[in-house]
Amino acid sequence: MSTATAGLYDLFLPRWAGDPYALYRRLGESGPVYRDDWLRSWVVLGHREIVALSRDERLSGARIADVHEKLPAAARQDMAPLAAVLSDMMLFTEPPRHTHLRRLLKPGLTPRFVHTLRPVVERLADELLDAVEPRGEMDVIADFAEPLSRGVIAALAGVPGHAGELLEDWQGLLHEYFTQSTAQYKRIEGLRAVFDEGARRRRESTAEDAFSKLLGASRETCTDDEVFANFLLLIDAGQATTTHLVGNAVLALLAHPAAAATLRATPALIPDVVPELLRYDSSVQFTSRVAVSDLDIAGQHVAAGESVTLVLGAGNRDPRAYPDPDRLDLTRRPADHLSFGHGIHYCLGAALANTEIEVALHRLLTRTTGWEAVRAGQNWLDSINFRFLAELPIRFGVAPRAPSPSIRGELP
Structure with missing residues (x-):
C-alpha cells in the first residue's frame, strides 16, 4: 500500500497554507496516488489519472450520504438539513438521476x-470600478469580485433586489458542510421563500425571472426540493467559486507584473489567457468520489466503498501534463485544465464563469494601472479544499478613460 508521511491535513500548517502546490509536489514524489490516513481516502494527484477517473463509472459523485454517515452523531444531526439539500444537487448525483x-x-x-x-x-x-476609482485603492474581493459575481447571479437566479442581502458574503454550501457549520441555514430559509414565490408564479404562468426562463423540460418531473437544490447550486457554484477565480487571477498577475503589463497593453489576449490563469491557481482544489466497485489506480488497489479524492489543483500543476507547471505562461493554452472539473460533472456554468473572469480582468486591466499590494502575504480562508482569499487590498492608478467596448444584448 502506498502511503505518505505528509498528507492533505498538512495544508492547515502555515508552511503550506499559502502554497499548496509545493505540498502536492512533495506528496507526488512517490507516485500519482497515495493513501491518506487522516482523510481516510485514496488521493490522486496526477492529471492523466484524474481525467480517466472523472469518466470512470466505477466511481460515484453521490458522496454526501457516505460523508454524512461518517460524521459524529451530534454533527450528523446538525448537518442533516444541509446534507439533504446537497444530496439533491446534480453535482452529487450519478446517472440516471x-x-x-x-x-x-x-x-x-x-x-x-x-x-x-x-x-x-x-x-x-x-x-463597481466607478465607486472605487476616486479612492485609488480597493479590496479586490469585497469591492469588486464578490459584488460582481453576486450581481450576476442575482440577475440569473431571479433574486429580487429586496432579497439581495441573502447573497452577501456567500462562502459556499459545500464549504459550510465540510466545516460542519450551520451559519447558512437562515440564509437558505430566506432563499427558499424567494424560490417558493417564483415557483408560485411559474405554476400560474406569470413568472418572468431569468431562472424560470432557463429551466428546462425536466422542471415538470422534478420535485420542488430538487429544483430548489439546483437553484442553490447555481448560486453556490456561480458566486463563491467565480469570486475567488477572479481574486486568484488578480493575485497571480500581482505576482507577475510583466504578464499584467502585457495584458494591459493587449487586452485582446485576455480570453486566450484565462484558461492559463485558471490552471495556475484554481479556487476549488479537490473533489471526492466513492468507489462503487473494486478498481486499480496507477497500480494501487481501491476497494468498493473506499473514498477517492481527486486533487484538481495538483493535476493542474502536473509536470507530465504541463511543462514547467509552476510558471505562469501567457502563451500556454491549457484547454484541458481541471479547474471546472472533468467528465459528466464538468461545471455547467463554466461558460458564464469564463465570461465573468474575462470581463473582470479586462475592466481591471484597462481602467487601472500600477497595481500594488497593500501588504505582504495573504489571508486565506481556513479550508484545505477551497483557495478563497479573505481579502486582497490593492492600490492602483487610474488609466485614461476610453469608451468601453460592449456586446449588445439584454437579460432574457
Whole structure:
C-alpha cells in the first residue's frame, strides 16, 4: 500500500497554507496516488489519472450520504438539513438521476444565453470600478469580485433586489458542510421563500425571472426540493467559486507584473489567457468520489466503498501534463485544465464563469494601472479544499478613460 508521511491535513500548517502546490509536489514524489490516513481516502494527484477517473463509472459523485454517515452523531444531526439539500444537487448525483437533474439548467446555460448576459457583467464591473476609482485603492474581493459575481447571479437566479442581502458574503454550501457549520441555514430559509414565490408564479404562468426562463423540460418531473437544490447550486457554484477565480487571477498577475503589463497593453489576449490563469491557481482544489466497485489506480488497489479524492489543483500543476507547471505562461493554452472539473460533472456554468473572469480582468486591466499590494502575504480562508482569499487590498492608478467596448444584448 502506498502511503505518505505528509498528507492533505498538512495544508492547515502555515508552511503550506499559502502554497499548496509545493505540498502536492512533495506528496507526488512517490507516485500519482497515495493513501491518506487522516482523510481516510485514496488521493490522486496526477492529471492523466484524474481525467480517466472523472469518466470512470466505477466511481460515484453521490458522496454526501457516505460523508454524512461518517460524521459524529451530534454533527450528523446538525448537518442533516444541509446534507439533504446537497444530496439533491446534480453535482452529487450519478446517472440516471444526474442526467435528469442536469436537464433542468443545461438549456439555459448555452453560449447564446451567456452571450446575452455579457452586457450585464460589463455594466456591473464598470459601476463597481466607478465607486472605487476616486479612492485609488480597493479590496479586490469585497469591492469588486464578490459584488460582481453576486450581481450576476442575482440577475440569473431571479433574486429580487429586496432579497439581495441573502447573497452577501456567500462562502459556499459545500464549504459550510465540510466545516460542519450551520451559519447558512437562515440564509437558505430566506432563499427558499424567494424560490417558493417564483415557483408560485411559474405554476400560474406569470413568472418572468431569468431562472424560470432557463429551466428546462425536466422542471415538470422534478420535485420542488430538487429544483430548489439546483437553484442553490447555481448560486453556490456561480458566486463563491467565480469570486475567488477572479481574486486568484488578480493575485497571480500581482505576482507577475510583466504578464499584467502585457495584458494591459493587449487586452485582446485576455480570453486566450484565462484558461492559463485558471490552471495556475484554481479556487476549488479537490473533489471526492466513492468507489462503487473494486478498481486499480496507477497500480494501487481501491476497494468498493473506499473514498477517492481527486486533487484538481495538483493535476493542474502536473509536470507530465504541463511543462514547467509552476510558471505562469501567457502563451500556454491549457484547454484541458481541471479547474471546472472533468467528465459528466464538468461545471455547467463554466461558460458564464469564463465570461465573468474575462470581463473582470479586462475592466481591471484597462481602467487601472500600477497595481500594488497593500501588504505582504495573504489571508486565506481556513479550508484545505477551497483557495478563497479573505481579502486582497490593492492600490492602483487610474488609466485614461476610453469608451468601453460592449456586446449588445439584454437579460432574457
